[in-house]
Amino acid sequence: MKNPMSLAGRTIVVTGAGQGIGLGIARLAIELGANVAAVDLNADALHSAAHELGEHYLPLAGSVSDQAFVQSAVEQAVSHFGAVHGLVNNAGIGRPAMIEKMTLEQWQQVIDVHLTGSFFFTQAVGQHLLQRARAGDSAPGSIVFISSDAGRRGSLGQINYSAAKSGMFGMAMTAAREWAKHGIRANAVCFGMVETAMTEKVRTDPKFLETYLAQIALGRFASPEEVSVPVCFLLSEAASYITGQVLSVNGGYTIAV
Ligand SMILES: NC(=O)C1=CN([C@@H]2O[C@H](COP(=O)(O)OP(=O)(O)OC[C@H]3O[C@@H](n4cnc5c(N)ncnc54)[C@H](O)[C@@H]3O)[C@@H](O)[C@H]2O)C=CC1
Numbered sequence: 001m002k003n004p005m006s007l008a009g010r011t012i013v014v015t016g017a018g019q020g021i022g023l024g025i026a027r028l029a030i031e032l033g034a035n036v037a038a039v040d041l042n043a044d045a046l047h048s049a050a051h052e053l054g055e056h057y058l059p060l061a062g063s064v065s066d067q068a069f070v071q072s073a074v075e076q077a078v079s080h081f082g083a084v085h086g087l088v089n090n091a092g093i094g095r096p097a098m099i100e101k102m103t104l105e106q107w108q109q110v111i112d113v114h115l116t117g118s119f120f121f122t123q124a125v126g127q128h129l130l131q132r133a134r135a136g137d138s139a140p141g142s143i144v145f146i147s148s149d150a151g152r153r154g155s156l157g158q159i160n161y162s163a164a165k166s167g168m169f170g171m172a173m174t175a176a177r178e179w180a181k182h183g184i185r186a187n188a189v190c191f192g193m194v195e196t197a198m199t200e201k202v203r204t205d206p207k208f209l210e211t212y213l214a215q216i217a218l219g220r221f222a223s224p225e226e227v228s229v230p231v232c233f234l235l236s237e238a239a240s241y242i243t244g245q246v247l248s249v250n251g252g253y254t255i256a257v
Pocket residue numbers: 015016017018019020021022039040041042045062063064065089090091092093113117146147148149190191192193194195196197198199
């Protein structure tokens with residue numbers, strides 16, 4: 001029997017793949033047999049992973065909030081690998097400030113990357129998946145939106161980020177509803193605290209550290225490697241009956257029915 005978690009012969013676009021969780025997802029997807037079109041603003045980071053990840057890895061440097069770049073990145077992925085079967089909207093930034101002090105620039109930068117960037121990629125990849133569906137492919141692909149518990153329960157100093165991460169749920173559910181009849185699935189994954197550069201300040205500040213750890217049922221933060229597994233699961237045929245869902249991967253930071 002074929003391993004249902006296999007991504008053999010699939011091409012996945014991963015945004016924010018230069019480091020952290022995105023790089024973890026790219027590595028695991030390739031290990032599971034996929035080709036990965038890796039998108040990031042940081043060209044040096046992308047190119048330094050190229051040697052390790054080999055011929056199944058296509059680095060594409062640019063911003064997710066530049067629509068012309070997004071269109072061209074998806075075209076390059078299709079022409080290089082033949083088709084695209086999956087998308088992970090992972091690129092993210094934080095621009096923290098308390099509500100009363102947040103500038104419009106801080107608000108807008110976060111919205112542009114998380115929401116507008118994910119919209120551009122979902123639209124461009126979605127158009128390609130729809131084309132394949134119309135040509136007879138009954139399961140053309142799967143889209144994963146990377147969200148956060150900040151979008152479920154709020155996060156101090158992050159009204160921009162929390163709004164963007166709640167928005168990822170809405171985008172996943174809408175894409176799932178619009179495209180289910182074409183066999184295209186869309187889900188969101190909601191992470192708790194993962195050990196990456198993005199959270200270094202919070203994780204290493206004794207003032208925040210104890211408060212956070214005390215709220216996580218498993219009592220520890222996650223590694224980028226372990227949170228990449230459920231993302232690849234959702235991209236794979238093992239998740240063929242899962243769409244429109246928000247999967248928490250947070251060590252029990254939020255527990256609810
Ligand atoms: N680290 C954590 O604890 C959590 C992270 N997340 C989400 O996971 C995703 C990945 O986060 P991390 O790996 O922790 O962050 P990170 O800061 O280590 O990596 C983010 C990557 O996105 C890239 N990026 C930023 N803006 C971009 C743009 N405009 N276009 C293309 N690439 C861009 C950066 O260059 C970087 O390589 C983000 O969406 C984040 O919000 C969600 C919950 C918790």
